[in-house]
Amino acid sequence: MKGLVRFLGIAALVGLGIIIVRALRQSREDTTFELAPATTGSSPNARRSISPELLSILADPGDKGPVELITDGEGKEWLVNRRNGFRYPVEDGIPIMLLEEGEKHKDESLIQK
Incomplete structure (x- = not known):
């Protein structure tokens, strides 16, 4: 029984690691075409340019x-x-x-x- 619980715990950690890696990769892909940072200060109304x-x-x-x-x-x-x-x-x-x-x-x- 202990072996099964230990196996399920390791499988859960591996699954969580895979989810985190996929989320990071997706985040990088999503930011490829994001707008460039605002160049005129950091006010919320600052204009943004095309990346x-x-x-x-x-x-x-x-x-x-x-x-x-x-x-x-x-x-x-x-x-x-x-x-x-x-x-x-x-x-x-x-x-x-x-x-x-x-x-x-x-x-x-x-x-x-």
Whole structure:
């Protein structure tokens, strides 16, 4: 009987260890695409930017090419496609990548030839 109790105790500890390892791995995977930390102080209303990992996989919905993150003179962030001049707004670290938004905010001066 003691052997069975000891075996069940060891099995429970091993199971708990496996659960902890899986939770840690999942936590690391979940934070890959988290927003970058706020850069303007630590106030709760501080703006957040797009993480570099997310920026590296974002693509223009029209031509599927890469976009770059810029900040205008007012401090507003935009994802810019330099091939067609489309600008997509970034609101609270969330890119609004709809073709309608890009066309609405098109800026001919951003086009690189």
